[in-house]
Amino acid sequence: MKQILSFIAILCMTVTLSAQEKKAFTLNDVIPGGSNYFNLTPKTMPGLQWWEDVCVRADVEAIKRINNRTGEESVVVTLKEVNEALQNGEKPYKLLAPIKPLHTLQGASLPWGNRNLLMFSGYVGDEEKSESYVFFYDFVQKKLTNMFRIQEANAANFDFCKENGYLAYTAGDHLYIANHGDFSTAVSPHLTGGKEIDNDIVYGQAVHRNEFGIMKGTFWSPKGTYLAFYRMDQSMVTDYPQVNTTTRIATLVPDKYPMAGMTSHKVTVGIYHVKTGKTIYLQAGDPTDRYFTNISWSPDEKDIYVIELNRDQNHAQLVQYNAETGEKKGVLYEEKHARYVEPQHPLAFLPWDETKFIYWSQRDGYHHLYLMDTQKPQAGEWKTGKDADDTYCEYLQTTPLTQGDWLVQEILGFNKKMKTVIIGSTEISPLQTNVFSLDVKTGKRTLIGKRDGMHRAQLSENGTFLIDNFTSNDVPREISILPTDGKKGVTLLTATDPMKEQYNLPEISIGTIKAADGKTDLYYRLIKPVGFDLNKKYPAIIYVYGGPHAQMIHNTRFYDARGWDLYMAQQGYVMLTVDNRGSDNRGIQFENCTFRQLGAEEAKDQVEGVKFLQSLPYVDAGKIGVHGWSFGGYMTTNLMLTYPDLFKVGVAGGPVIDWKYYEVMYGERYMDTPQTNPEGYKSRDLKAKAGNLKGRLEIIIGGMDPTCVPQHTITFLRACIDAGTHPDLFIYPEDGHNMMGRDRVHLHEHITRYFLDYLK
Missing domain, CATH: 2.140.10.30 (Dipeptidylpeptidase IV, N-terminal domain)
Incomplete structure (x- = not known):
């Protein structure tokens, strides 16, 4: 008995030490462009594709055939033999310079199911002057059969x-x-x-x-x-x-x-x-x-x-x-x-x-x-x-x-033999995409794959199989080959999550609150601080987008929370996101209730999110911030100016300020023209509210933004000067609407500093 108790005590100590060994993460760990970001994403299988109805994997060193029933792999062609043909083999015609060897086969494809031809691109020439070519390699005859130059x-x-x-x-x-x-x-x-x-x-x-x-x-x-x-x-x-x-x-x-x-x-x-x-x-x-x-x-x-x-x-x-x-x-x-x-x-x-x-x-x-x-x-x-x-x-x-x-999101293709169409839809949940086989004659739908989570699928040419890339909050990634008749397939990969294995992560939950109309359910995602203490009061930040054709919450890894959301939870902030009316995948009336008055109903729904935060005993009701980009930048600025007593700090990225300055196609769909909807444009022009600013607001833009052109921000600054208010500004020179690579890490470092300075 003493031996058993001793073993249990040792086991408990091991579990405790294991939890304590987990470490804090940095922005370089969780932001795309960060030096460690891709090391911490769940493992995947790049290069999976269909060769008619045969699944193949274009890897670095070889292209391998995968048995649709067993998952067993066999080599079709190797990088070594392709390079041998490029360097020393017979050419369809004479070249004036040598062909550069390939370093990977991951970009190659097999366009024809009935032909043993590999298609890939490469270069001819030296480092100072090279030309792009497209090659076709017969891996049975082991020779190039065609090649042509992209001369432009x-x-x-x-x-x-x-x-x-x-x-x-x-x-x-x-x-x-x-x-x-x-x-x-x-x-x-x-x-x-x-x-x-x-x-x-x-x-x-x-x-x-x-x-x-x-x-x-x-x-x-x-x-x-x-x-x-x-x-x-x-x-x-x-x-x-x-x-x-x-x-x-x-x-x-x-x-x-x-x-x-x-x-x-x-x-x-x-x-x-x-x-x-x-x-x-x-x-x-x-x-x-x-x-x-x-x-x-x-x-x-x-x-x-x-x-x-x-x-x-x-x-x-x-x-x-x-x-x-x-x-x-x-x-x-x-x-x-x-x-x-x-x-x-x-x-x-x-x-x-x-x-x-x-x-x-x-x-x-x-x-x-x-x-x-x-x-x-x-x-x-x-x-x-x-x-x-x-x-x-x-x-x-x-x-x-x-x-x-519910809505159909995509048509993946057809199973010609069964006379079915393979679709992705929200039938199970608006937070998911599930794949179904739809019988065109009867309308009957058969689920393909698991009910849980988001499914991205590639259909074989004849529609008898698909490659299912599945993820949910509980499953970091699972890749399978599934028959489209709904029967069981073969799993090629079940990945773990390096973030969950190595780092202390915050608690993430989802739920619903009522919209400002008092009847519509809105989904929210709530992230509690790392090391959460119910007896403490925490500042809170709302991350918002809010516009058409975007949805911030899905049943995926971390329920779609971005790396910055997790990082701010590690810094001691409660993070909330609400998919307000006007956002995607809930039907046309849910989306178009914002017509001609963009930002009005959406902001009311975000205020319901604030009320939800204020109802939580561990949230400091006087310390609520907001951040968003693009339409979310518009919403951030809008919320700071329309509800100045609710929001203490905001960071607006690439914001629309005045819908007259936005482009024809998107702007006129949701707002009509300034000529036909002058009151709508006037009421949604944030320059008119510049004098309402009370809290700290920073605007961040790309210096050459082709989507929300800099005129939005420049004219807003002028309005604030005239009104006697003081927003802050940061510009990424020569960047466009979004920052990429190292600039993206710097961006989130900058956003973080702003909240740490003013929303403590």
Whole structure:
């Protein structure tokens, strides 16, 4: 008995010592760009991808095949043999300089499931002068089968088409394609003498400032016959005078920046025929004050579809065009909303029935999927959605595929054999993304993977398997190969969390409070100080974003708390974040209740967060601060000026101050124009509240911010001088809207010092 008690005592001492051995962390440990940051993130498996239905891992030294059922690995090709072919093997044509050896295979891909070809990029030449090439290596014959040079400097926006083997890319304002040899083909016309168009006309890049789900500017047709692309004419857009201060005399570096209510750019959609080299443009009429979004192709390449949106962003039309002539064939669907319509996804045709496609809409209050039949046209009849502010008109027979008070977030692809579509959705919780197999015929949904947490998935080409990268607050990371029929798969990696293993971490919890409307539940995340003592009184900081298309709380590692939030808890602060009304993933009415008055309802909900903090016995009610960036910077400044007696200290990063200075697409969607909503713009202009400042407010900006241009902050400072108030200012010269690398660590050191100095 004494031996047992002695063993228990030793065990308890060991556990106590183990806890005491855990150490404090630094900003270099928890901020991206910090010297130790990546050493403390849960282990992952970079380079996982699909080779048709075979999972492969592109690692540093080799590409390995992974058995979908067992997880066993086998080598497909090694870095050594690829470099041997590059250095000593037969070349498709003669090069004037040697090829530089590769240092890793992690960027390589296997585009064709039925061909043993590896595609990767590399360089030819020496350190002083090198040229970029794309290589294709046959790892069975062990030789290079094709190679072509990217001859233009600063090439970007690469878009490879495996159906024809061409690579589309941009350089400067121009669009090119390459397939073999030393020379690419210019899709966009050059001016006489090959001069650049000086940012007035841009080809092949994302347009409309990346709104409406637009992330790219080129769109290959399904068989590779055509390349559709955006052409953006910015010649009529006002230049914003950004300044580069690194030159001997500061240099003007203007941005094309259309502010709310001002003239915007004009966009047209071109179609380039790869074999003939001819380009036609869609005959969409005058492109003035219209948005051309979500380009998609019919499977037979005969038609191209564009969701067109008016300048007011309250009337969307799905328009069909003839891909050969550019002629408009008709409108297939229309939708109007009293506030705004926001198309964000292209059509998705069923691979087993190319006469039907899936369309996304929020007409019933949440993003859901609707199946439209191109073979069953019908007379349009305007109807009202479940969201009473939404009306729609269907010119094709339409069937809802998903319904409910949750939303579809993504279509991953299709399982052709089972005739299912694989989706990510918030059906289980708005704090999560779970993956489901959706039976198109019955609407039945089958969960793939665990119910817990956030799931990022890659679907195999035939849709029979997916790679599931799963994380939650309890699971640092788990990577699996899962069959899409919902059955059990194989786990490739279960990671631990180095932060939890090595450091003393704060207690993090989530819950709900009521919004200012008294009925809507809002999610919050609360972080208690490290070494929490219930008998102490702690200062508190609210970290806020609060704007559309952002959600700060998910069921992920630390419930999405950022490294700085954890660090401030280590410094003795209670940290709170509330996802107010107006934020993402709760349905259209939850988001658009802020329409024409951005910051009003959101601020009221953040005040409910303050009340929650003040109800906690361990929070010092007189020491509450706030910090946020971008829209969060606007919210921080707004809260400091609207509720000056509640907030003692604020740090506003890259803030909007006056919505008249913000860009057309985002600003007018949520605020309308200054001409049509003068009262809204006036009431939300924070310069008018400059005299309300009581506490300590610091504004931090990038010196060349192209998103929230410096004019916001400069004019606010002038207003504060006129009003006799004293905010502080810190600028990161030549940085943009966000600080990266070492600047990001410095930024959080600076923010921390401000709160330590003024919110003790």
